[in-house]
Amino acid sequence: MGKSRLETFSDGVIAIIITIMVLELKIPKAEPGSPxxxxxxxxxxxxxxxxxxxxYILSFINIAIYWNNHHHMMHAVQHINGAVLWAxxxxxxxxxxxxFATAWMGENNFTTWPVVIYGVVxxxxxxxxxxxxxSLLKIHxxxxxxxxxxxxxxxxxxxxxxxxxxxxxxxxxxxxxxxLYALVSVMWIIPDRRFEKTE
Amino acid sequence: MGKSRLETFSDGVIAIIITIMVLELKIPKAEPGSPxxxxxxxxxxxxxxxxxxxxYILSFINIAIYWNNHHHMMHAVQHINGAVLWAxxxxxxxxxxxxFATAWMGENNFTTWPVVIYGVVxxxxxxxxxxxxxSLLKIHxxxxxxxxxxxxxxxxxxxxxxxxxxxxxxxxxxxxxxxLYALVSVMWIIPDRRFEKTE
Amino acid sequence: MGKSRLETFSDGVIAIIITIMVLELKIPKAEPGSPxxxxxxxxxxxxxxxxxxxxYILSFINIAIYWNNHHHMMHAVQHINGAVLWAxxxxxxxxxxxxFATAWMGENNFTTWPVVIYGVVxxxxxxxxxxxxxSLLKIHxxxxxxxxxxxxxxxxxxxxxxxxxxxxxxxxxxxxxxxLYALVSVMWIIPDRRFEKTE
Amino acid sequence: MGKSRLETFSDGVIAIIITIMVLELKIPKAEPGSPxxxxxxxxxxxxxxxxxxxxYILSFINIAIYWNNHHHMMHAVQHINGAVLWAxxxxxxxxxxxxFATAWMGENNFTTWPVVIYGVVxxxxxxxxxxxxxSLLKIHxxxxxxxxxxxxxxxxxxxxxxxxxxxxxxxxxxxxxxxLYALVSVMWIIPDRRFEKTE
Numbered sequence: 001m002g003k004s005r006l007e008t009f010s011d012g013v014i015a016i017i018i019t020i021m022v023l024e025l026k027i028p029k030a031e032p033g034s035p036x037x038x039x040x041x042x043x044x045x046x047x048x049x050x051x052x053x054x055x056y057i058l059s060f061i062n063i064a065i066y067w068n069n070h071h072h073m074m075h076a077v078q079h080i081n082g083a084v085l086w087a088x089x090x091x092x093x094x095x096x097x098x099x100f101a102t103a104w105m106g107e108n109n110f111t112t113w114p115v116v117i118y119g120v121v122x123x124x125x126x127x128x129x130x131x132x133x134x135s136l137l138k139i140h141x142x143x144x145x146x147x148x149x150x151x152x153x154x155x156x157x158x159x160x161x162x163x164x165x166x167x168x169x170x171x172x173x174x175x176x177x178x179x180l181y182a183l184v185s186v187m188w189i190i191p192d193r194r195f196e197k198t199e
Numbered sequence: 200m201g202k203s204r205l206e207t208f209s210d211g212v213i214a215i216i217i218t219i220m221v222l223e224l225k226i227p228k229a230e231p232g233s234p235x236x237x238x239x240x241x242x243x244x245x246x247x248x249x250x251x252x253x254x255y256i257l258s259f260i261n262i263a264i265y266w267n268n269h270h271h272m273m274h275a276v277q278h279i280n281g282a283v284l285w286a287x288x289x290x291x292x293x294x295x296x297x298x299f300a301t302a303w304m305g306e307n308n309f310t311t312w313p314v315v316i317y318g319v320v321x322x323x324x325x326x327x328x329x330x331x332x333x334s335l336l337k338i339h340x341x342x343x344x345x346x347x348x349x350x351x352x353x354x355x356x357x358x359x360x361x362x363x364x365x366x367x368x369x370x371x372x373x374x375x376x377x378x379l380y381a382l383v384s385v386m387w388i389i390p391d392r393r394f395e396k397t398e
Numbered sequence: 399m400g401k402s403r404l405e406t407f408s409d410g411v412i413a414i415i416i417t418i419m420v421l422e423l424k425i426p427k428a429e430p431g432s433p434x435x436x437x438x439x440x441x442x443x444x445x446x447x448x449x450x451x452x453x454y455i456l457s458f459i460n461i462a463i464y465w466n467n468h469h470h471m472m473h474a475v476q477h478i479n480g481a482v483l484w485a486x487x488x489x490x491x492x493x494x495x496x497x498f499a500t501a502w503m504g505e506n507n508f509t510t511w512p513v514v515i516y517g518v519v520x521x522x523x524x525x526x527x528x529x530x531x532x533s534l535l536k537i538h539x540x541x542x543x544x545x546x547x548x549x550x551x552x553x554x555x556x557x558x559x560x561x562x563x564x565x566x567x568x569x570x571x572x573x574x575x576x577x578l579y580a581l582v583s584v585m586w587i588i589p590d591r592r593f594e595k596t597e
Numbered sequence: 598m599g600k601s602r603l604e605t606f607s608d609g610v611i612a613i614i615i616t617i618m619v620l621e622l623k624i625p626k627a628e629p630g631s632p633x634x635x636x637x638x639x640x641x642x643x644x645x646x647x648x649x650x651x652x653y654i655l656s657f658i659n660i661a662i663y664w665n666n667h668h669h670m671m672h673a674v675q676h677i678n679g680a681v682l683w684a685x686x687x688x689x690x691x692x693x694x695x696x697f698a699t700a701w702m703g704e705n706n707f708t709t710w711p712v713v714i715y716g717v718v719x720x721x722x723x724x725x726x727x728x729x730x731x732s733l734l735k736i737h738x739x740x741x742x743x744x745x746x747x748x749x750x751x752x753x754x755x756x757x758x759x760x761x762x763x764x765x766x767x768x769x770x771x772x773x774x775x776x777l778y779a780l781v782s783v784m785w786i787i788p789d790r791r792f793e794k795t796e
Contacts, residue, residue, distance in 0.1 A: 041709075100226065295416070407612055483668075
């Protein structure tokens, strides 16, 4: 089974997810009682958008990381099957919830539960990505380009652990959770050299 | 006539449909009288979203099934014509109504008419898919890879029958309808092995 | 200059246009004073959506026709240049206004000015399509596959004339305008055999 | 590392950005006190949309220019690496803010701060584009097709300078800023002949 249409479809869905998030950046409304405008046009009116914007930046980077890693991984893949297709759709499902989680976290200015749910969405995406690699390993031999490039996938497992810690620490202070999520992003901005090497 | 641009366009439309549905998952609003927030940020505030979320999951799976089957079927296809293009657009039309039907069903917490209309949209999509296979059969010989892979299409016909039963039973209890729709999805999550075998 | 990325980009934009129009199909709201629901869930509540739905169907078909014809025409094209790129973007600009014109016409239940503006958007798209064919003719010889397939483009010119008549007749009765727009759509649902023949 | 999936992903994101902007063109609402309609359907009711529409046109052209130049540039590129992927994502990030900046500028009818922020978004996109060319230069030899085509990139640098001037002059009159932004667009509508020549 060819992998190209799976790549096209995933690219499409990920491109839409990363772009429609911006629809949550709503233009600031005028203060009640303001005489002339329906919308506020001062620089200070943008301040209320800062938490939503911060949330947007983190999610933009995270989705881009998923796209990057997906790109590199699929490049090393030789063939796929029905199970891989569904593992990939399962990953896209969790990623599709990112715009919701991003908006909820931003609009509530990083209070506990929204930050927890944001972490839950990304930990589920991380687990779904692990399942995807696993379903690919099953149909590639141990000494295939794919298997050698994936290796022990330490970084993937570590990310899930840090996310789990971040979620737990939200109940002390949600900003600790946010900081840990951001740490994982920084870890991954460096592209997955394992796959790059083999190309 | 080449099939590749039809595949690209269908992938694009299906990717957008599956992704914009998430825009209906709106972040919960604060209770009237709540002092500090415009939005609710408690875990319990997400409870009101559960029916919309359940509706979203079913539709996400269903659209993914259509993409999967479309993917497998088009892979076996050797050529297309103008009639196939329009049969495909007709299918996309019904699928394009899924976000509306999903939102209406979820927001109304699975009351009778919204569940009926949800079933109608998918039964029409099922019929449109049947027309599409039919228009493809017309331009492929009986012993082509495509025709042999399609076979009697028993599963496709059975789905339409179960959907029709589901719609009728909604008038007794819409959850029976919902259960039957979900049954069809389970039937199809297993990818269409007919086409997989021939690849 | 290769035509493939122009095709991909146009497919993307057209796929998005055809799909986001459905966002204007908003789920019906409860009547003021209704006790239990925020949204209406009766079959009759869908009746208020009928004009929007009718408007949606016409636009879905029209955008599909543009995609179909664009698909066939670009297939016959051998090369493009910078002027073709801009003629294509000019076409996409007018098509991008279709969701707005569709919603305005539907929400106002086909009153005069919205039906006029709908016609204006499509007459401009028709003219932009003419410019696109013209810019392509300039870089293809008179006996090229493309030039022979295009011929005198009588159907394209006729469409613009019928649209112009439709716009004018809206001031007598907007439904006459709507009927003429629909007539043009019917004319084009038959795919452009000129290009099909040469493939 | 192959460049084709980067092109596909960028095309997808840019196609979505250019298309979802139209969602900000909201159909005009009825005047309070209007008896029969929820929406206004007169020609004059469209007048209130004019600033939003003007803002939309400028952004549509600007995004199209970015797509055009990106298209031409990537065509001359021979290979990419991880740094190029991230430079490209950085560019897409700034472009993703265009729908917000466009809506804010249009809705407020070109008052100072919205026009300034619009300029800031595009100056950042211009800088991001410069970084992208720079990251590509690093992995192409000085006499490669890419390097020779790029040349001194005088036009790119000039654009950033004019944008900076436009932003500063907004504080005298935002229409001067808008005029300078439009000037840059006119400069670029002529496609980047440098790359065209080498194709």
